[in-house]
Structure formats: structure tokens, C-alpha cells
Amino acid sequence: MLRGMSFRQFMEWRAYADMEPFDEVRADQRTADIVRTLINLNRGKRKAISLEDCVLKFGTKPQLPAEVLRAQAVAEVEGTMEFLMMFQGNAAVGKG
Secondary structure, eight states: OGGGOOHHHHHHHHHHHHHSOOSHHHHHHHHHHHHHHHHHHTOTTSOOOOHHHHSOOOSOSOOOOHHHHHHHHHHHHHHHHHHHHHHHTOOOTTOO
16 A cells, blocks of 8 residues: 555645544544443433543553462463473473
8 A cells, every 4th residue: 555655645644643543542432432322321310421431441450479470471381382282292291
């Protein structure tokens, strides 16, 4: 697509994207708005919820201690290796 697009066309698309974003953040907000509308239409006498209440939140997990993270990482690697070895028809890793 970029081979057939002039620099001017590219800059026009950039300007349009600045005015009317169509990235993932905007998609999440549109979806949250639909969810909020459906919930608020069926809320009865409860207080209406805000758009912010419906937007997906990423990166908000509490941080686990380093030793727990390391143990999880080791278990994931061992599980992956065991699966790959089974897939290849070899004996299980670390079961010796």
C-alpha cells in the first residue's frame, strides 16, 4: 500500500487519524461505551456507571515477589519443554 501512496496522501491519513483515531485505544473506548449503555439501560434503580468503569484496564495486576515470579517462569519453561519433548516423541524433561 505504501508503494502506491504519495507522501501527501500519507500525511492526509496521519491528519485524519489525529482527528478521528481508529487505533486500539479508541476501539476499547467504543466497546466500553456500548457496554456502559447496555448496563445503564438495564440498571433499574441503581446508580449509573461511568465510561471509565467499563474500559479494560491493563497492567494493573499486583506485583508478585521475585521468588514467586521466578518459580512461575521455571514452571512455564519446564511445561513448554515437556510439551515439545512429548510432541517430538522423546522422554519427559526433568523427570529423571
